[in-house]
Amino acid sequence: MKADSLFLEWPYMAVGLFCLGILFRYLLTREQIAFVKVKLPESRAVFGGGTLWRVSLVLLLLGHLAGLIFPHGILFWNSNPMRLYLLEGFAFVVGLVALGSWAALMWRHLERPTGSALNQFADTVFLALLFVGLASGLLMAIVHRWASSWGVMTFTPYALSLLQGKPSAGIVVQMPFLARLHLFSWFAAIALVPITRVAPFLVLGLHRCIELMRKPASAAGRTAEAWMERHDVAAWIWPEED
Amino acid sequence: MHLSGPFVFGPGYEQKVAEIMRRINAPPQRLPGRAWLLLLLVMFTSALQRLHAQDDASNPGQSRFSAEAATTFNKRCTACHTYGKGIKVGPDLKGVTERRKRTWLLRFIHGSAGVISSGDPIATSLFAQFKQQRMPDWTDLSEKQINDILDYLAIGGPDIKPLDERNAELATEAEIETGRQLFFNQMPFKRDGKPCATCHSVQGSGLRGGSLGPNLSDVYFKYQDEALTTFLRHPCFGWDTSILSGNYLTAKESFALKAFLRQAALQQSKNAASSSITTSSAVNGETTQPGKSKGAQLGPTRSNEGGSSR
Numbered sequence: 001m002k003a004d005s006l007f008l009e010w011p012y013m014a015v016g017l018f019c020l021g022i023l024f025r026y027l028l029t030r031e032q033i034a035f036v037k038v039k040l041p042e043s044r045a046v047f048g049g050g051t052l053w054r055v056s057l058v059l060l061l062l063g064h065l066a067g068l069i070f071p072h073g074i075l076f077w078n079s080n081p082m083r084l085y086l087l088e089g090f091a092f093v094v095g096l097v098a099l100g101s102w103a104a105l106m107w108r109h110l111e112r113p114t115g116s117a118l119n120q121f122a123d124t125v126f127l128a129l130l131f132v133g134l135a136s137g138l139l140m141a142i143v144h145r146w147a148s149s150w151g152v153m154t155f156t157p158y159a160l161s162l163l164q165g166k167p168s169a170g171i172v173v174q175m176p177f178l179a180r181l182h183l184f185s186w187f188a189a190i191a192l193v194p195i196t197r198v199a200p201f202l203v204l205g206l207h208r209c210i211e212l213m214r215k216p217a218s219a220a221g222r223t224a225e226a227w228m229e230r231h232d233v234a235a236w237i238w239p240e241e242d
Numbered sequence: 243m244h245l246s247g248p249f250v251f252g253p254g255y256e257q258k259v260a261e262i263m264r265r266i267n268a269p270p271q272r273l274p275g276r277a278w279l280l281l282l283l284v285m286f287t288s289a290l291q292r293l294h295a296q297d298d299a300s301n302p303g304q305s306r307f308s309a310e311a312a313t314t315f316n317k318r319c320t321a322c323h324t325y326g327k328g329i330k331v332g333p334d335l336k337g338v339t340e341r342r343k344r345t346w347l348l349r350f351i352h353g354s355a356g357v358i359s360s361g362d363p364i365a366t367s368l369f370a371q372f373k374q375q376r377m378p379d380w381t382d383l384s385e386k387q388i389n390d391i392l393d394y395l396a397i398g399g400p401d402i403k404p405l406d407e408r409n410a411e412l413a414t415e416a417e418i419e420t421g422r423q424l425f426f427n428q429m430p431f432k433r434d435g436k437p438c439a440t441c442h443s444v445q446g447s448g449l450r451g452g453s454l455g456p457n458l459s460d461v462y463f464k465y466q467d468e469a470l471t472t473f474l475r476h477p478c479f480g481w482d483t484s485i486l487s488g489n490y491l492t493a494k495e496s497f498a499l500k501a502f503l504r505q506a507a508l509q510q511s512k513n514a515a516s517s518s519i520t521t522s523s524a525v526n527g528e529t530t531q532p533g534k535s536k537g538a539q540l541g542p543t544r545s546n547e548g549g550s551s552r
Contacts, residue, residue, distance in 0.1 A: 149440040
């Protein structure tokens, strides 16, 4: 795979694999949702981790989203050195906490293996990709200073180009290896989600969304049916001949 | 259409006409207080806008330089006109803004055919002088665009150098300070240029500069004035393709940055020289003459510093 296609096609492939995988799993298990619910505690044991793990992951996600949505705001915030040090320091500490929590999670995963061999393998690869993502992010913060500033000037236009369906990898392919590894690992992790034990959470979420949509959709359907019966729509379409 | 209907010539028609005529013939009334206030506000806003427009060119003589006007001039005018090199197809445009009135030039550039056919004496004599070849009607150019081109010609046209092409040696302390503030994101770029310190640092900036890109302490000596000018006209990564090359930084910003980078390079050389004196003094003892060691050490030190660049 060429460097260009790694950042042009691979992100779409990863998201496509994620969506199709989750949809496929939902279609396979929609008749046995109770069985999926039974598997949740096991999934939580593998990936749930402690509060620190969850909070640090949410904070990291929100930080990346802020860079995507408010690039100018981030640049303005960073125009003051003290604010820049504060943001970078905070993000680094959160990254370290996430890495520490990941280590605990991985230790537990390897110490008490549960589930099938395929499940274990997929989970291990997924956790390894998470490690690559976290470690490359932290190393980037050390080796290439002020990623919060240059990230919004490089990754944000790239991410927006992906979202607009006109991918432009010109900037990303010029980035240092760590930056490219960071991006690649997260997309790879996203692609792998459907075969890990994170998937039951998402399948259940999808099921609940469909259930939520089904109620108003069927109510609307019933109303439309009643209205058509009342107004004899068939007669409008096929009027009786005199 | 019945003009004699009751709506046109109805009752009171004559009084209405008389009232209208009285209003038309009445002497102009004084503006009410609020209108004066509004007028003052408009004048103040327009003055502010002019100040803002001149902000990019504090240098006298360069005050109305527009890169776009220069480009339009090269694209549309140079096929038939020269600037100070004599007649080509049409007249030499050097001094044209002094020979002709601005309003006339505006009319003629917009539609020479109309001006000639109106019997304008200057236009008809030019038409006769240049073998009855008339200029194309540049109707697609706005009045502002034509004025910018005329301003460009008035300040020297192709003979002038853009502000950023001045040698950085000529920079004032204020320009170097502006460059420093632009570099460290303390002053925003006008056209959404990205602050240099995000990715780069210079010697002595501590942790303020980023380390994604190379240290720029020696970049002025490495590229020299001219190449650095050209380099600064383009975005580093080419991240925004909508930005035209040559239009990335304003000439003032580009020059200020160049001046700051020159200052940084000089500072680095000075530091390198003093450190090499200290080192050689320490190695050779107090007997070493600083003046000799300085010249011997400066070259290799500077070439080593070049290694920090990507």
